[in-house]
Amino acid sequence: MSEVGVRPHFRRVALIGIGLIGSSLARVIRRDGLADHIAVSARTQHTLDIATRLGLADSTSLDARKVVEGADLVVLSVPLGAYGSIASVIGSGVKPGAIVTDVGSVKECVIADVGPHLPEGVHLVPGHPVAGTEHSGPEAGFAELFAGRYCILTPPPGTDPTAIETVTALWRQAGMIVETMSAQHHDRVLAITSHLPHLIAYTIVGTATDLEEQLKSEVIRYSAGGFRDFTRIAASDPVMWRDVFLNNRDAVLEMLGRFTEDLAALQRAIRWGEGDGLQEKFTRTREIRRGILEVKQA
Amino acid sequence: MSEVGVRPHFRRVALIGIGLIGSSLARVIRRDGLADHIAVSARTQHTLDIATRLGLADSTSLDARKVVEGADLVVLSVPLGAYGSIASVIGSGVKPGAIVTDVGSVKECVIADVGPHLPEGVHLVPGHPVAGTEHSGPEAGFAELFAGRYCILTPPPGTDPTAIETVTALWRQAGMIVETMSAQHHDRVLAITSHLPHLIAYTIVGTATDLEEQLKSEVIRYSAGGFRDFTRIAASDPVMWRDVFLNNRDAVLEMLGRFTEDLAALQRAIRWGEGDGLQEKFTRTREIRRGILEVKQA
Structure with a gap:
């Protein structure tokens, strides 16, 4: 945390997905002049138009492969379920020496789904900025989203140290505290700090939704x-x-098992x-x- | 909600308990000059000294019975488990015509635990200001705590309408939207909106507390x-x-049953x-x- 910050610079950054996280990162890159060119791909032209209107894209394309051409940094900010198919489309188009990173909430699956599609000489540095809001889409983003939060990188063993340093510098520039750990360990920690809380919140709100109409209001x-x-x-x-x-099933089911045991014990005590x-x-x-x-995380 | 507000006035208000809610109400009473005298009782002299120092008490006593003497309004703001013993101590000391109310989160038990101890002519109007923070004690209170929130009154059938109006006016003065319903219905609604969420939060935080030391940090x-x-x-x-x-056991266990069914269904889906x-x-x-x-409750 005490290292002197090195401001990274990229000639061309390719952002695949421009939702809450992707657009917040784009705002940081713009604010601090971290790239000469931001190329954006998204699933719909509508989203690309919004990104252009917000000044977050120098060029856009629905074709992710076009966007990654010539990029020295590729950032995946799409739902985890899309990683495999996107990687198969862009993989061979990423230039040697480029870095591919992502912002997904589960990390073992990134290495498994994306890694095999990347050519020799491309550096995969999976990342997880632990920040967010309940809002979605390019208009929900803001550059300060990351400030003071943790970012966890999970580079596979043998990853080029310079590539790791570059991704570290990027997130530090966004104001994050960057830590490195194994993908497996990350997925277990986040299962309890994030995935299980979301599952429980979804459940109780769903339980309330199913109540008879009068009680619901x-x-x-x-x-x-x-x-x-x-x-x-x-x-x-x-x-x-x-x-x-779906992508962190084992760790979520393990933490859920501990939780339901503890809940049963409290239920009995009541x-x-x-x-x-x-x-x-x-x-x-x-x-x-x-x-x-x-x-100071509260 | 559209009625013209009538500012209530009391000669002597007796506050039994002066924690987060009690002290916040005391601040409202002070701010708006709703009472000539505020008498406060608490479990410890230390708490009474704080209340005096904060200017929230004109007189104090560890003896709740002394505090209610001559009061035209008695407010219980103590944990529900203390209601029965306090009611047995103060009951016959409350003057005829006075109003006894409370701020507890469960309401059927108030009628059962307090009602039998009150003499003829004393009006029991159980209430629940649905507001709070995670902080406790007289120093945690603030007059604005109640602003814009709901207060639910659960007067038993046959309660004097003037007494209900007086308690309604008190909470409206604190900025609350006041609603009336049966105690049983209240306890069922709050079981899902408040009690179950707290139980679940306590459980998951407990589950995390039990994790091996490194994971916990x-x-x-x-x-x-x-x-x-x-x-x-x-x-x-x-x-x-x-x-x-302990005091809303049946409704909490019912809602907990629905929740665990729904959670099991999600677990299976994962x-x-x-x-x-x-x-x-x-x-x-x-x-x-x-x-x-x-x-606008968010």
């Missing part, structure tokens, strides 16, 4: 009691999150009126909050 | 991904919440890779968020 009205925090999380992008769960046990549990959880406030 | 570090919203909820007062679960089902579920939950934003 009251759920909305009296949501200030705790529920509204869950609805914010459960308003996150459905396709992105579908792909997170049924049997075990007040001391409940109070003890509820007191311990205050500690973790204190830890988070100390590292 | 990373959970704290990368909490921005969703987890930190849960830690805020799970930092709420342990004794208050213990009593909520295990079997049913992407369409996941996406459909995650899309529906966005609707509820929209509803909440429309009624």
Whole structure:
């Protein structure tokens, strides 16, 4: 964290996907002049038009392969389920020496889905900026989204150190604290800090949605009691999150197993009126909050 | 909501308990000059000293019975588990014509625990201002806590309409939107909007607390991904919440049953890779968020 920041510079950055994260990164690149040219690809012309209107793209194409041509940095910011097919389209078009990175919330699958499609001499440095909001699309982005947050890089063993340094410098320039770990470890940590909380939020909001109509309107009205925090999380992008769960299945199922065991124990304590046990549990959880406030992530 | 506000006035308000909610109400009473005298009782002299220092009490006593003598309004702001014993102490000391209200998160138990102790001519108007933070104690309160939030009153059938109007006027003065419903209905609605979310947040934060030490420090570090919203909820007062679960057992267990069924269905969808089902579920939950934003509770 104390290293002197080196401002990276790219001749041509290819952004595949320009949603909340992609467009926020584009704003950082523009703000700090990190690239001579930003080439953007997206799934629809509508999105490309918005990116152009917002001044985030110097050139655009629906054809991702065209966009990566000549790029020295390629950033994938699309739902994880699209990685394999995009990699097969762009793979052989990426020039030797270029860096391919991404912003996905699961990392083992990136190495498996993207790696095999890249030619010799192209550097794959998977990354995960742990930042976001419940909003989606290029208009939801903002350059300050990353400030003060962590970015986790998971380069496979043997990755070119210079490529790792370049991606590190990019995210540091965005204001992030950059850490490196194995993809497997990342996926386990994020399963509990992010994936399981989202799954639970989606579930409880879904449970409320299924209540009889009158009760439902009251759920909305009296949501200030705790529920509204869950609805914010459960308003996150459905396709992105579908792909997170499908691509981090084992770690999510493991953490979910621990959670449901613990929930069953609390349920039993409530049924049997075990007040001391409940109070003890509820007191311990205050500690973790204190830890988070100390590292200033709240 | 469109009625003209009538500013209530009390000669002597007795506040039993002066934590987050009690002290916030005391601040409203002070700010707007709603009482000639505020008498405060609490469990410890230390708390009473703080209340005095903050200018929230004209007189204090560890003896709740002394505090209610001559009061025309008595407000219980203590954990639900203390209601019965406090009611038995103060009950016969409350003067005829006085109003007894409370701020507890469960309401059927108030009628059962407090009602029998009150003499003829004393009006019991249970209330629940649906507002709060994760902080506790008299120093955590602030007069604006209630502004724009809902307050639910659950007077038993046959309650004096003037007494209900007086309590309504008090909470309107604090900036709340006041609604009236049966205690049973209240407890069911709050079980899903508040009690279950708290139970789940306590559980997942507890699950994380039990992880091996190294993983735990990373959970704290990368909490921005969703987890930190849960830690805020799970930092709420342990004794208050213990009593909520013990006193709203049936409704909480019912909602918990629905939730665990829904969670099991999602778990199965993840295990079997049913992407369409996941996406459909995650899309529906966005609707509820929209509803909440429309009624401006977010």
